[in-house]
Amino acid sequence: MNLNKENGITIVALIITVVIMLILVGVGIHFGTDAINKAKLEDIKTDMSSIKTKAKIITEKYNFKDIENLVGNKITDEEAKSIGEENNDNLLKWSSDDLNNQGLSTIEGDKYAVKYNLEDPNKCEIYYLEGYEGKYSLSELQDIQ
Numbered sequence: 001m002n003l004n005k006e007n008g009i010t011i012v013a014l015i016i017t018v019v020i021m022l023i024l025v026g027v028g029i030h031f032g033t034d035a036i037n038k039a040k041l042e043d044i045k046t047d048m049s050s051i052k053t054k055a056k057i058i059t060e061k062y063n064f065k066d067i068e069n070l071v072g073n074k075i076t077d078e079e080a081k082s083i084g085e086e087n088n089d090n091l092l093k094w095s096s097d098d099l100n101n102q103g104l105s106t107i108e109g110d111k112y113a114v115k116y117n118l119e120d121p122n123k124c125e126i127y128y129l130e131g132y133e134g135k136y137s138l139s140e141l142q143d144i145q
Contacts, residue, residue, distance in 0.1 A: 041132060041144060047107045048126040048138040051094065054102045055114045059121035071098050075113050083113070083127045083136040090116040093129070 054071075061067045072092025080088040094102075096109030111130055117123040126138040135141050 041141065044128055044132060045138065045141055047104075048112065048128060048141065050104055050107065051099075051102075051112055051114065052124055052126045052138060054104065055116060055124040055126065056121045058102075059116050059118060059124060062116075063118060063121070070114075070116050071102065072114055073098075079113070079129055083129065083131075085115065085127070090118065091127075092116070 058067070058071050062070055070090065070092060072094050075088050075091050075093045077088070079093070080086070080091060085091055091113055093110060093113045099105060099107050099109050111128060113127040113129055115125040115127065117125070127136045128138075128141065129136070132141060133144065135144065
């Protein structure tokens with residue numbers, strides 16, 4: 001009697017392999033999503049920092065009477081409330097045209113607002129109107145890692 005020993009993969013081994021692969025895919029998706037979210041946050045913070053630099057320059061020019069008006073359009077009361085600002089004096093939303101005129105054409109308009117501080121241009125605050133995890137200002141977002 002001649003019994004041939006067949007070499008092959010058993011169903012149990014196949015199931016174990018599939019389960020291990022599913023676990024690896026799940027872990028990869030989790031870490032990939034975290035990396036994408038962190039990159040998005042860093043993009044927002046970089047855009048806001050660029051806007052803050054330009055807002056500081058604009059404030060200084062305005063204080064020295066080099067320009068007549070601050071850059072931006074009046075923010076709505078609803079938008080001001082959503083970001084936690086009751087006093088919206090000198091709080092202006094930057095449009096795409098405003099950003100383009102400041103050399104920031106890569107930043108999407110109508111998502112950012114600037115609260116100018118005429119006494120101390122270094123204390124201008126930038127707001128991301130869409131929010132990120134319930135935070136809106138640059139100083140709040142800088143605390144998120």
